[in-house]
Amino acid sequence: MLQKSQTSNSELEDILSYFDGSMPDAASELKFTNPFELIVAVVLSAQCTDKRVNMVTPALFAAYSDAFAMSKASVEDILRYVSSVSYPNSKAAHISALSKKLVSDFGGEVPHTMEELTTLPGVGRKTANVVLAVAFGKPAMPVDTHVFRVSHRLGLVPPAANTPAKVEEILTKRIPAEILSKAHHWLLLHGRYTCTARNPKCEGCGLKNSCINFTRTHSVLVKLGCTSTKPK
Numbered sequence: 001m002l003q004k005s006q007t008s009n010s011e012l013e014d015i016l017s018y019f020d021g022s023m024p025d026a027a028s029e030l031k032f033t034n035p036f037e038l039i040v041a042v043v044l045s046a047q048c049t050d051k052r053v054n055m056v057t058p059a060l061f062a063a064y065s066d067a068f069a070m071s072k073a074s075v076e077d078i079l080r081y082v083s084s085v086s087y088p089n090s091k092a093a094h095i096s097a098l099s100k101k102l103v104s105d106f107g108g109e110v111p112h113t114m115e116e117l118t119t120l121p122g123v124g125r126k127t128a129n130v131v132l133a134v135a136f137g138k139p140a141m142p143v144d145t146h147v148f149r150v151s152h153r154l155g156l157v158p159p160a161a162n163t164p165a166k167v168e169e170i171l172t173k174r175i176p177a178e179i180l181s182k183a184h185h186w187l188l189l190h191g192r193y194t195c196t197a198r199n200p201k202c203e204g205c206g207l208k209n210s211c212i213n214f215t216r217t218h219s220v221l222v223k224l225g226c227t228s229t230k231p232k
């Protein structure tokens, strides 16, 4: 029998409703107080944990509170504050350059559109989507490694969606705009804490009965005689 590879719309509704019930207040775990702090924190968070970023940003923002102040700091000045995050040299250079561009092209303010945001050094589509969703409350779906993995495991996207851009496009079509940015947090947090890359916590996962990956894995185990016939 052919295995299903994508959830139906009603299954998707059930999954979103589960997330809504289990994580009603899902939000970014990065600490920030304005769009400038957020964009800097998101640049720092690439391939680094939010926890680590939150350890360095309070002192960085106390020293350089906005784009004007940060644009006057040298890369070495910034590096002193961010040396414990991953790729500190390139991130410090990006923060310096993006602050200068914010001052020269945007009056020191973080712009509100994808086109403008992605002109900033170090700001790709994912970072821009985080800023749009989190700082400005716009419907946006940043696809990071967690969102990508969980979307595939749950079958929210077909196996052919093999790039973050394709996953973003499909999720944006399938998930109502009014909850799109919230759904980003749900998928990200589910991936960070439950549906982890290695050893996902399937037994304790409230979505295992609607999860295509779990059903597939379980049916293989049943065939091998390793477990009972029905997922609990």
Ligand code: SF4
Pocket (backbone or CB within 6 Å): 153, 154, 194, 195, 196, 200, 201, 202, 203, 205, 206, 207, 208, 209, 211, 212, 213, 214
């Ligand atoms: S059942 Fe397992 S694979 Fe499926 S969403 Fe839950 S943790 Fe992830």
